[in-house]
Amino acid sequence: MTGRAGLQRWLRHAREFVFRQRVNNEMDEEIQFHLDQEASFNVQRGMSPAEAHRAAMQAFGGVQRYREETRDARGFVSLDSLIRDTRLGFRRLRRAPAYSLGVIVTLAVGLGIATGIGALVYGVMLRPLPYTDADRLVRISIHTPGLAVTTSENSAGTFVYFSERAHTVALLGASMENEGIAITDGTIPERVTGALLTPNVFQILQTKPAAGRLLREDDLNARFDGPVMISYALWQRRYGGAPDIAGKRIELNRNLRTIAGVLPAGFAYPSRSVAIYYPDRVEASKAGLSNRYLTVVGRLAPGVSIAQAQAELNGLVANIRDRFPELPADIHVTSGLSAHVETLRDGMIAQVRPELQLLALMIGALLLIAVANVATLSLLRAQRLRTEVAISRVLGANRRTLTQRFVVEGIVVSLAGGALALPIAVFSVASKFGLSDAQVPRLNEVTITPGIAITLLGVSIAIGTTFGVLSAARAGSVNGNPASLRLDTRTARGRGWRRAQEGIVTVQIALALSLLLSAGLMASSFARLRQVDIGFDSANGAKFTTQLPFLGYSTFQRTAAFDLSVIDALRAVPGVTSVGAAMQMPSTPQDLYSRPRVEGTDSQGQTRQTLITANVVTQDFFKVMGIPVKAGRAFERGDLIAITPGVVLGATLARELFGADNPIGREVRIESSRRYPTYRVVGVVGDVYSDRLTEGVLRVLYFPLLGDLPPGSTETESRIPFMPGGMNFIVNSSRALSELTPEFRRAVASIDSRVPVWSIRSLDAIAADASARARLSMLLLGVVAFATLLLGSIGLYSVIAYAAAGRSREFAVRLAIGATPRAIARQVFREGVRVTAIGIVGGFLLSYASAGVLRDLVFEISATEPLMYLGTAGVVLACTMIATFSPARRAGNTDPARALHGE
């Protein structure tokens, strides 16, 4: 039959079913017509009316029978009996609460959590970005493992070079974020993030403005009050969404600008936090591989694949010296320069990829366990129903009817489970698993869409149908022969079948163990993170951040003078005991651009190099932060203006540069610093971390910021390779943060009222944040591991209980010939333990094989921790023993007389 004919037939079935009252009436009318016709025919042949009627009925041969057969032929029977079966199914399921509850709980927990996590993974990882033809958008990154640069951004040189020569990428745009934008009109200066970008970025992303117009190439020629665009959020917040926004003036870092237009809501390139967009032009006369700050986005030319674009870029990278001959050939080689093309989406989620991969694996494992549970429960039930089914078969039920019955039952329970899973999924998505937007990009776009809900219910139905069919095949594998009635679970023939069941449960226990182990490792990693000495004393500490505009603070002297004046103003605040300032705060994200390479030579003349994290700190920084001085001293006046300026090293950096030598008085050389390449170590302090504790201690080199230079000094160049224009000020005070906040603002405003103050936080909060990411992964894994263990225990319980119940005759015989109830219980229990033991061994192997996924996520802990393995095995064993205990006891309490009579 062709598909179309099949469809037509199905439609007719449906129509006839919907109008079955009318169809039935017509059938009755037709039969009545037939009988009347026959009767009058008989009358014509000389019968009396009564006789004629009787003869007509007789000739017809059973009106009711043919009416039913006709109805059958129409296919009503399947739909009618479907309703009947559903009703019967409900009744039967109520009589088997253990089975029904087992399946419903399994699917509600399993599908609910899997769907919640799945929606998260889909929303963040798999869903297309909200740009036209988003799968054609690519990000190009640059890698130079041989250089002292850790960023994967482009230099102006590589961007210009690719823009000029690449044909596989139709358009290339560059952008660069700048956090230090202050909106200086209005009463309170507001600090926002800005982005400089080439105007073609909007063309690449095919953006449509919410108001006004997009930036254009010719905007780059504007001299004064040049155009900028603002974000939708800023438009709403600062201008109340005023429709006449285009053409309004805005003062940014004390420069007047004109608002050309507003970006649409949800526009999040280069990141969600950008509020001001400046047009920018990128020019380059050299490759500048160590000066990289441009984020590059492009649109693939029509018909070009990522692989083709990658191949072209590889060729271009190899020949970059054609364009920039000034790039030394040896640097070109030793830098290991390479370009990498990936879709914009991959680029955006790269930072959370390990977590998401783990989540995806967890979903897989959880679903597998849930399905295995439903399989175990359904098949065991089918096994028990074999006798009943065999009786139905002997009494004339056909295979189709029986299959329908099992399928309907399967769908009823699995749909109930799926329906309960939906609120669990919605709740877990609403809770966002405790994640914040800052931790996971695109998180706020995650929802349970109707599509996901329908898929969830569809999966439930598929599971119910599958196991219905399998159960029917299992239960109905007896034929209609009465002899098959003897063939039931109580005989030895069930043994192979039980082995299969035990196999399923073994796999479940293995999966549960391996998930639990992962959760345990994460938990122990988290516990260690909590114990880590973050290297500073957060008690009674508070900080805020400022950013100086370039205009008015273009020299080191003026910038330093501002910073030192703020420190003096803060010292005068009542209740403040000490004040310090630093370019970078420990336990927060570290600026990637401040990572030069340094070199130190020890007393044996051995030279070592390493990448460092640079910081610029004031005299009292170590005191106010409670960072201990381990050797030498903290900064003192004179360290900055010394012929060889002084620096302080973190303990780990000191050890890496000078080995066991005393580092005090030794010199370090900084590759990128030209005028003052050499510094003298005056002290060694305790180690600190970045915001990611799992990455280990930072190798920090501290430069001094001291009031050494007399006011009016003509020296304009900095003696340190950094401009302290954006500083964090830290105070020690027992006063509450809310009391200190206005004091901070007042102190800064007393020096320069147009400098914004932001990120006012207690040091305690900073310390707590650092472990948040680890806490999240652990929490998620914990939820899944718990669900898995629960489901695995349900599975084991049902297998043991059913198997024990099915062997009641065997137990009865043994009890009758003298076995003690204890011995029977012990035997059942032993079998449960045996299954568990095999599962545990399998789980160990599984965990060992998948340890790589975890390695990136755990801290100072081996992903193959032996103690953790033992502990997890103990938990699993305990759970499964509880699951085994009551069936074992029940087996021991079998009443021989009843069990044997029951045959």
Next chain:
Amino acid sequence: MARPESNEQVLQGTLDLLILKTLSLTPMHGWGLTHRIQELSNDAFRVGQGSIYPALVRLEQRDLVRTEWKITDNGRRAKFYSVTAAGRRAMIDELASWKRFVGAMDLVLGATS
């Protein structure tokens, strides 16, 4: 639901063919159809008259016959059946295989006698 197999079921395929053949001559209602089949077969087929109705429904569902309510000569509403083009094709196929079957039976039966 399983019913013992009857000779009616054995004759099922044959009944379908008889109905198609009869209807291909002229459209008619169910009662007329039973009588025409009996007439044409010299009363050889004396199955229950009702058995043509399930058969007609099955044929209708396979699009081999179509139905239409019409007024009969004596002024009553009756359901009239006629053969579709597909029905005609099916009938020709069935007839051919029927003839092959009969021929084969003849050969075998002729050989043993």
